[in-house]
Amino acid sequence: MTPSAHALAAIEILTAVEANHRPVASALKDWGASHRFAGSGDRARIASVVYDALRSRASIAWRMGSDAPRALVLGALAFVRGATTEDLARAFADARHAPEPPTDAEAAAIASASLDGAPAHVRGDYPEWLDASLARAFGEERAEHGAALARRAPLDIRVNALKADRAKVLRSLAHLNPVETPLSAFGLRIPLGDDGRGPPVQAEPAYQKGLFEVQDEGSQLAALVAGAAAGQQVVDLCAGAGGKTLALAAQMRNRGQLYAYDSDVRRLSPLHDRADRADVRNLQIRAPKGEADVLSDLRDRADLVLVDAPCTGTGTWRRNPDAKWRMRPGALEQRNLEQDEVLDAAAGLVKPGGRLVYVTCSVLKEENEDRVAAFRARRPDFAATPAAAAAVEAGLPQLAAFANADGDALLLSPRRSDTDGFFVAVLRRA
Known part of the structure; x- marks a missing residue:
């Protein structure tokens, strides 16, 4: 599947989530079951687009002027992943399975996007009804804390001290380029891939042997x-x-x-x-x-x-x-x-x-x-x-x-x- 086809699938999945009021994980699973041609890598990339759109839903909707699934996916590609309207127009026009290229209105919204004047819940990408609660927790910095909670999470693992030490697990996973976590003496952090997902560490022999667990x-x-x-x-x-x-x-x-x-x-x-x-x-x-x-x-x-x-x-x-x-x-x-x-x-x-x-x-x-x-x-x-x-x-x-x-x-x-x-x-x- 092409990146454009991934975008089209993400729009379909978000449409199903909105129409059926269901968890996104269930919608992703159902889409995969009904589209057997999509390999695991394709499904991972589609899920990554969907989650990027949901992480920044409020700020995308503010800038796009809409919270429709298409607007959220276009916004995720533009604001989260850095695609220009020209990139999107070219990719969508050249692909067989792709969304329609951005309209003039969508292109203008992307080009002039700004969060100037947006309220805290929009800048922080959280539900408006939670604004008072987050203000209690973080005061005037609540939008910044909300925005941090909207970013992709790292992949952390905890070394099992009953069977190994951090140096041993570092050697075992050297091909994944782990680094030591700054606060936990038992933690390692593994870089995410381009699709925003971590490698399948639970398939690693070191995991199967009980040398580590996945844990933030x-x-x-x-x-x-x-x-x-x-x-x-x-x-x-x-x-x-x-x-x-x-x-x-x-x-x-x-x-x-x-x-x-x-x-x-x-x-x-x-x-x-x-x-x-x-x-x-x-x-x-x-x-x-x-x-x-x-x-x-x-x-x-x-x-x-x-x-x-x-x-x-x-x-x-x-x-x-x-x-x-x-x-x-x-x-x-x-x-x-x-x-x-x-x-x-x-x-x-x-x-x-x-x-x-x-x-x-x-x-x-x-x-x-x-x-x-x-x-x-x-x-x-x-x-x-x-x-x-x-x-x-x-x-x-x-x-x-x-x-x-x-x-x-x-x-x-x-x-x-x-x-x-x-x-x-x-x-x-x-």
């Missing part, structure tokens, strides 16, 4: 700040597929006991194979069993409880750009209820003197500082550890630079730390 540097740092240690009793209460669980296990060096729980047993399913590949031997997976309390034997016993709370995922918009446009106010309210519930459940597992580490992949205060404040009002026996002290305790004093405005938690974001957005609060029980 921000997620690695959240696990490191949690500070699991050998010999401890540690609970990962919202383990999901186990990315942070495996990072905690590596910190514990397979000594002590690590418990992984998630309210949805389906999310835990990949963890079994992942733990085997990573050579984790101190893990118990506690799956829910109806109304039974499968964690009752751990009450008041845990040295550390990690709560990687369910959230809106605003910190991961770089990786899931359609999620920000599908997000609704009711989802935020529902997540707040779930966050309060899981914090209360976690508190019952922490022993006196133990720690509760609250993590979200969100940048919104409603899910972060507000939830911690509400929890501490309910549980005054938990005190917040200053961000600088938590960073030093984790052996990462440089993270103190990413303290939130109150200084009692860490706030990572693409603009601040060149990671996904993460909030990390360390609470200690008296």
Whole structure:
């Protein structure tokens, strides 16, 4: 397929997304199933155009004067990828399967494109209804933070310290040109291809041998700040597929006991194979069993409880750009209820003197500082550890630079730390 055919397919997919109100991943899958002639490389390039259009949807629509799928794709090619109207006209005219060449009006919009006078939510490429929330988080810099969340995400991996060190994995993946991440001592960053996608690292022999896991540097740092240690009793209460669980296990060096729980047993399913590949031997997976309390034997016993709370995922918009446009106010309210519930459940597992580490992949205060404040009002026996002290305790004093405005938690974001957005609060029980 030609680049012009990729553009035409991207318009078709965005049209299906708009017409059927469905996640873009599903629309991409259906398009691929009905167009078998498109190889994996073609599908990757089409997806990249679609995601570029969604990342910058608001700013493209402002400049093009339309948010129709065709306008979004033309804008992505012009504003994100640098194509001129002459480039587009020539490519579309010469290709058999291609969109119509730009009209005079579209060419004029591209040529005179400017964001001068655009409101913050347009310059930052996020839904207008979230402007007040992002203003609480970032003030007058909210547009810049939103724009950073609209850029392509890097491909980060975490070296599994149970089986390798960073130097070994660097040698194993030398053909992919990895570089060391600046903040996590276990991270490597692999350059993206021209299509905006990373190489298939999970097909690498080093991955199959368990030498590394795919994990954003921000997620690695959240696990490191949690500070699991050998010999401890540690609970990962919202383990999901186990990315942070495996990072905690590596910190514990397979000594002590690590418990992984998630309210949805389906999310835990990949963890079994992942733990085997990573050579984790101190893990118990506690799956829910109806109304039974499968964690009752751990009450008041845990040295550390990690709560990687369910959230809106605003910190991961770089990786899931359609999620920000599908997000609704009711989802935020529902997540707040779930966050309060899981914090209360976690508190019952922490022993006196133990720690509760609250993590979200969100940048919104409603899910972060507000939830911690509400929890501490309910549980005054938990005190917040200053961000600088938590960073030093984790052996990462440089993270103190990413303290939130109150200084009692860490706030990572693409603009601040060149990671996904993460909030990390360390609470200690008296």
